[in-house]
Amino acid sequence: MSARSTAVMTAVDERAGVAPRVRAALRAATRADAPALHALVHAHQAEGHLLPRGLDELTARAPRFLLAERDGRLVACAELAPLGQGTAEVRSLVVDRQARDEGLGRQLVTALERRARLDGYARLCAFTHEPGYFVRLGFSIVPHTWVPEKIATDCHGCPLFRSCGQHAVMLPIVARA
Numbered sequence: 001m002s003a004r005s006t007a008v009m010t011a012v013d014e015r016a017g018v019a020p021r022v023r024a025a026l027r028a029a030t031r032a033d034a035p036a037l038h039a040l041v042h043a044h045q046a047e048g049h050l051l052p053r054g055l056d057e058l059t060a061r062a063p064r065f066l067l068a069e070r071d072g073r074l075v076a077c078a079e080l081a082p083l084g085q086g087t088a089e090v091r092s093l094v095v096d097r098q099a100r101d102e103g104l105g106r107q108l109v110t111a112l113e114r115r116a117r118l119d120g121y122a123r124l125c126a127f128t129h130e131p132g133y134f135v136r137l138g139f140s141i142v143p144h145t146w147v148p149e150k151i152a153t154d155c156h157g158c159p160l161f162r163s164c165g166q167h168a169v170m171l172p173i174v175a176r177a
Contacts (some may be wrong), residue, residue, distance in 0.1 A: 008135065026108070029067050029077070075098070085149055087121060122173065123173060124171045125168060127168055134169040141168070
């Protein structure tokens with residue numbers, strides 16, 4: 001791992017209050033990463049926590065993703081998806097089974113929060129089957145109606161609309177002085 005990657009990970013670790021057991025390098029995804037992103041997301045759809053994402057969609061949206069790599073292998077990812085009106089969403093947060101419980105998800109969410117702040121968003125949201133995970137990261141469970149942009153963008157066209165079982169969570173983004 002390069003000195004720059006180590007410095008980035010150390011800063012993220014300190015911000016998240018986590019010392020992962022094994023380091024992974026965080027970096028922005030490129031369109032060339034889309035096949036690996038697709039494989040990781042697809043492999044975890046069976047758990048029932050992710051909506052299907054096609055390769056074409058992931059290729060187009062790859063620059064919105066952050067990746068965690070270890071030994072040249074993708075082990076985690078998350079997308080910062082703009083919803084409008086000052087709200088961005090954490091989407092497709094996936095950590096490979098063999099890399100779970102190491103703080104990688106927390107690191108990705110913390111880095112996405114930082115990116116959202118720099119991009120001028122006032123709120124970060126997620127829709128999840130595991131709201132407790134996000135609550136531990138500072139999010140609050142909110143009514144779905146508090147995120148009308150998400151409902152209009154994704155939910156209305158979803159076959160599970162009104163029966164998906166996901167919880168909306170929200171984190172106000174506080175500007176750092």
